[in-house]
Amino acid sequence: MTRKHLITMRDLGKADIHQILDTAASFKDVLKRDIKKVPALRGKTVVNLFYEPSTRTRTSFEIAEKRLSTDVVNFAVASSSVTKGESLFDTIKNIEAYGVDFVVVRHSSTGVPNFIAEHMDVSVINAGDGINEHPTQALLDALTIREHKGSFEGLEVAIVGDIIHSRVARSNMIGLQTLGAKVRYIGPPTLLPPQAPPGVKMYYSIEEGLKGVDVIIMLRIQMERMNKSFFPTTADYFCHWGLTKDRLAMAKKDAIVMHPGPMNRGIEIASDVADGPQNVILQQVTNGLAVRMSVLYHLSGGEHHA
Amino acid sequence: MAKELLNRKDIERIISRIAHEIIEKNKGPEGICLVGIQRGGVHLAARIAEKIKTIESASVPVGSLDISLYRDDLSLRKDHPVVRKTDIPFDISGKKVVLIDDVLFTGRSIRAAMDALMDYGRPAVIQLAVLIDRGHRELPIRADYVGKNIPTAKKEKIDVQLQEDGFEDNVQLIKAKE
Structure with a gap:
């Protein structure tokens, strides 16, 4: 290089x-x-x-x-x-x-x-x-995924949450597609782009979107970038799009859960998932x-x- | 233009002789460990260890060392090489470490290798074994065990091919193009 x-x-x-x-x-x-x-x-x-x-x-x-x-x-x-x-x-x-x-x-x-x-x-x-x-975040995520999955070809990767405010989502989407993985965006319509980028599938329902995925990348809800209301309350957000144990069960059994940090426990991710056996969050660090x-x-x- | 310097049989004999010399010089296999320099040296280290095992029925620990991060020409190189594995799964402090490389040329790789080793511990001694010594040293470094001395011109190239990389074992001298 x-x-x-x-x-x-x-x-x-x-x-x-x-x-x-x-x-x-x-x-x-x-x-x-x-x-x-x-x-x-x-x-x-x-x-x-x-x-x-x-x-x-x-x-x-x-x-x-x-x-x-x-x-x-x-x-x-x-x-x-x-x-x-x-x-x-x-x-x-x-x-x-x-x-x-x-x-x-x-x-x-x-x-x-x-x-x-x-x-x-x-x-x-x-x-x-x-x-x-945020390219170095995408690279460290790629390293973490490669360590767990071996390769990228055909992997289903879900990026969940505040997509439109997220540089992590964009860099990951570009990098993962270059590497041969398939990317899904999951989130409320207000936090997804109006049109899906080429090759990306979009889901408004987290249950639907997580079906059969190998990797889940949770994003932080970025209050500091939100100058208007994108969802009613954080409790409401968790209720509809937070990653809970039940929702995680929709993904493949060996799916890994990633988060770029800092985490908002109880908003985008439940504590028992953040600390659960499928999380690789500290490995990302x-x-x-x-x-x-x-x-x-x-x-x-x-x-x-x- | 290429000229064959060593064939498979020659290399086998050299490995066997160097294994014997290492044991002789160190009065037995105790306390010896072998560290191969990436990449060619790693394969040679494994072969020498195997040979020592058949001669002495004792296994000596073998490690591999990547010297990229210790090179003195990093800031001059356009393209930094991928850093390969350094795997020294034993403590080298107080040990007799035999560094193993395929070709000894300027001596700069060996300088880098010694600096790298020191970051892993304090060996009792460091010795050097090479398959080919082609001369043109730029640092005061010499090998303790030499497979073959080959006088070369600076522009010529020595190409060591080993079966671990999918070749027939052989060493060639590539003449400089006029």
């Missing part, structure tokens, strides 16, 4: 994704050693530029960066302070002047990672741009570290500046 940025899952072919996952699998072994650090990216500097509050993604990136021996700088910006293009431009030009190698960026607006990649001579990794994409190490490693080849 000779790529400089990771901005959208559309940039990655099947072979690219498997290459990233193969290396991530080896990084999981590194993470089990006494000495968890390798010298691969010694001397490189990473700036974590987070315009949206994030604890787990930022922490995951930061640990991954440190395990690869990079120097890490966290540039946390309060979500409200910078929304104008001009100040974003000034910020990144300042950071560029520090002479950094990577920018990991999260922003509430779609396209900010692209903007940075266009205006800055660094490798850019999209850690979530608005409701658009570990895989997140390994996948992010792998992405940094594969993007850091020399002399590919466009």
Whole structure:
């Protein structure tokens, strides 16, 4: 893979994704050693530029960066302070002047990672741009699925909940289709797109949608992105679309339950399912570290500046 | 243009000799462990361990080591290689570790391998066994056990093919194109 940025899952072919996952699998072994650090990216500097509050993604990136021996700088910006293009431009030009190698960026607006990649001579990794994409989440989900199911060909994957506000849903849909899996969207009509993307089946009934699926990806109900009423109450939402034991029983017996976190127990997922034997949620967290190490490693080849 | 340097039988004899030399030098198989460098070295390590078993009726632990993350040319490479498995399922601290590789060239891979090993523990000694030593060292490194010394020009290539990868065992010298 000779790529400089990771901005959208559309940039990655099947072979690219498997290459990233193969290396991530080896990084999981590194993470089990006494000495968890390798010298691969010694001397490189990473700036974590987070315009949206994030604890787990930022922490995951930061640990991954440190395990690869990079120097890490966290540039946390309060979500409200910078929304104008001009100040974003000034910020990144300042950071560029520090002479950094990577920018990991999260922003509430779609396209900010692209903007940075266009205006800055660094490798850019999209850690979530608005409701658009979150490619490293899709990659860590793919690694988790591959570990449990072996391959993707013909797998039925249901993505459940707040689809329209979810960058996780979009990146997963693109990545899983590239890998050969079939994707279903399940949720209330208000939280699904008006038209199904090519190849995606949509269900308004969770009981109907979960029938025979191999993988269930639950999404967080994102109150912070909802400026109008999409459903009456959270209790009402749970009643109709929450993942309960009974509903889980509609899926294949060996189906796995995933969630990108943080979970709203009792809203999108019942506690006994979240802690149940089919959940792989903490495995996703570990895989997140390994996948992010792998992405940094594969993007850091020399002399590919466009 | 390719020239055959070693055939299946030659490789078999070399494995047998190196296995004997390892036991001789270390006065028996006690405390020895073999670590093959990905990829060719891994197969050779397994074969040497097998040979030691038939000679001494003792099994020595075998591990594999990927050195990608420890290479000194990572920042120069356009395309980073997939990181393969490092699998050392035993403690190397206090052990006599024999590193095994197919071709010894600049010595940079061995430097990387030693750095990687140190992150897994503190061996009593590290020794080096290679199938081919083709010269052109760039670091002060030499092998303890050498299958065959082959003088080469820097531009030539040594191609080691092993049956574990689906080939007939053989080693070829690929001449540089003029």
